[in-house]
Amino acid sequence: MNLPKPSVLILGALAFGLLMFGLLVPPWVLPIHVRTNSYGPAGSSMGVYNDTTKPAALLQPEVDAIPAMAGEPLAGEVLTNVQVLGDLSATEFNRTMDAMTQWVAPEEGCGFCHGGENLNFVAENRRKSIAREMLKMTRTINANWTNHVGAQGVTCFTCHQGRNIPNERWYLDVPVVPPRGGIAGKPQAWDTDAKTIRQFFPNRPQRMFLLQGLPIGGQVQENEALVDGENPYGHNLDYAEQVYILMMQMSEGLGVNCTYCHQSRAARDWAQSPPTRLRGYSGIRMTTALNQHVFSRLGPLTNPMHLGKAGDPPKITCKSCHNGRQQPGGGMLAGYYPGLIGPLPSGPGNPVAAANPRIPLLARAPRVGVPSSVTAPPFHPIWEPD
Numbered sequence: 549m550n551l552p553k554p555s556v557l558i559l560g561a562l563a564f565g566l567l568m569f570g571l572l573v574p575p576w577v578l579p580i581h582v583r584t585n586s587y588g589p590a591g592s593s594m595g596v597y598n599d600t601t602k603p604a605a606l607l608q609p610e611v612d613a614i615p616a617m618a619g620e621p622l623a624g625e626v627l628t629n630v631q632v633l634g635d636l637s638a639t640e641f642n643r644t645m646d647a648m649t650q651w652v653a654p655e656e657g658c659g660f661c662h663g664g665e666n667l668n669f670v671a672e673n674r675r676k677s678i679a680r681e682m683l684k685m686t687r688t689i690n691a692n693w694t695n696h697v698g699a700q701g702v703t704c705f706t707c708h709q710g711r712n713i714p715n716e717r718w719y720l721d722v723p724v725v726p727p728r729g730g731i732a733g734k735p736q737a738w739d740t741d742a743k744t745i746r747q748f749f750p751n752r753p754q755r756m757f758l759l760q761g762l763p764i765g766g767q768v769q770e771n772e773a774l775v776d777g778e779n780p781y782g783h784n785l786d787y788a789e790q791v792y793i794l795m796m797q798m799s800e801g802l803g804v805n806c807t808y809c810h811q812s813r814a815a816r817d818w819a820q821s822p823p824t825r826l827r828g829y830s831g832i833r834m835t836t837a838l839n840q841h842v843f844s845r846l847g848p849l850t851n852p853m854h855l856g857k858a859g860d861p862p863k864i865t866c867k868s869c870h871n872g873r874q875q876p877g878g879g880m881l882a883g884y885y886p887g888l889i890g891p892l893p894s895g896p897g898n899p900v901a902a903a904n905p906r907i908p909l910l911a912r913a914p915r916v917g918v919p920s921s922v923t924a925p926p927f928h929p930i931w932e933p934d
Contacts, residue, residue: 594807594822605873608705609650610883611643628670632683633887644887648679651705651878653712660712678849685842687890689834690880696830699881703888706869706878716801716868719856721751753794754865759844761836764791798828801867802874831866839863 616637623641624634633641645658653660659667661675682704690701707714756762799806806812809828811820818825846861855861869876880888 594812605871605875605877606705606709608703608878608882609647609654609710611647611650613643613884614639616640629672632680632687636887640887644885647883647885648683648704651703651710652679652708654710656712674849674851678846681842681846681849683888684890685838686888689838690888691890691892693830693834696827696834697879698827700875700879701889702869702876703878703880703885706876707864709871709877713854713862714864714868716865716871717862718751718754718865719862720755720858720860722857749793749797753790753797754863756790757794757832758835758865759839759863761840764794764832798866801865801872802870803872804874808874835864835866 616639620637620639622634623636623638624630626638627634627641630641633644636644649658649660658669659665661673661679662669663671663673686702686704689697694701707716709715757764795806799808802808806815809821809825811817811822814820843861843863847855847859850861871877
């Protein structure tokens with residue numbers, strides 16, 4: 549009996565292995581749908597990856613401005629119960645209301661906030677009260693937080709995208725008891741319905757950093773470039789894990805990798821970080837302030853159906869505006885809505901600039917939506933180098 553030679557057996561095994569590999573392993577293809585924008589010093593691996601297969605951002609409906617007539621009265625003089633936009637002309641007031649309707653309730657129309665089918669523009673109701681608080685918030689962002697939102701600013705469409713309730717919101721986690729464990733053996737409220745690993749993370753970091761306002765930098769960095777008060781927490785494994793989870797959620801919310809805000813070879817060093825890190829820091833401070841002073845106080849006005857498991861109202865993260873993109877949709881680059889900009893501050897653009905006077909970059913607050921037809925002092929985006 550002639551047995552096959554060892555070389556024949558080896559070749560047969562290799563051929564079988566290659567056959568199974570070809571049948572079972574997905575083909576390896578070049579990800580041509582991903583585009584990399586490189587920046588930073590040569591050889592630093594600084595790049596932002598853009599997935600070109602993502603659907604394009606929704607276009608914000610715009611309402612053309614109509615010049616006010618000479619001597620036209622203000623909205624607060626001719627309309628009843630106008631508490632926020634009374635300083636606009638009646639024409640501009642109606643234009644702003646029209647735009648807000650298209651941005652938030654395009655199907656329901658004015659009745660969404662004004663009494664349903666039986667329109668009542670004077671009476672108070674829950675939705676009207678919430679809309680009023682959202683309008684105040686938008687004006688505050690566009691006046692006080694231009695170091696983050698830049699000249700683009702925000703509108704109702706930035707978050708709502710034509711929906712009554714924005715898709716991206718979060719609630720407090722219901723406490724989880726052992727023996728369910730986390731990454732380091734701690735109880736965590738994992739999102740078991742998540743579609744990605746970043747969505748799988750719990751909401752505890754949002755509560756800690758985007759609601760309570762606990763410090764972030766000192767847990768994973770030796771030095772802090774920005775003044776943020778004393779850090780009583782020290783280097784703590786659990787605390788550092790929550791910072792990591794927050795960073796992953798922010799990355800998911802903007803659709804970027806870590807080097808969008810951090811130098812790949814010195815992630816903790818502010819001196820080597822791109823200017824986008826300052827914008828991100830300002831965004832964290834802004835989001836925290838809005839959650840503390842606006843969203844967390846909407847519980848009494850919120851429909852019980854829209855409260856979380858802990859009975860809390862919805863709150864925001866970076867993804868609430870960005871929706872997975874570096875640049876949010878909406879804003880006032882195409883259309884200018886003066887009613888959505890509150891009184892401009894006389895001092896620094898936001899508390900971050902006030903707490904860090906040694907960083908002049910932060911004090912360069914632009915003016916939101918300044919069109920060419922409006923005379924205004926020149927502004928500089930915060931990402932412009934010296």
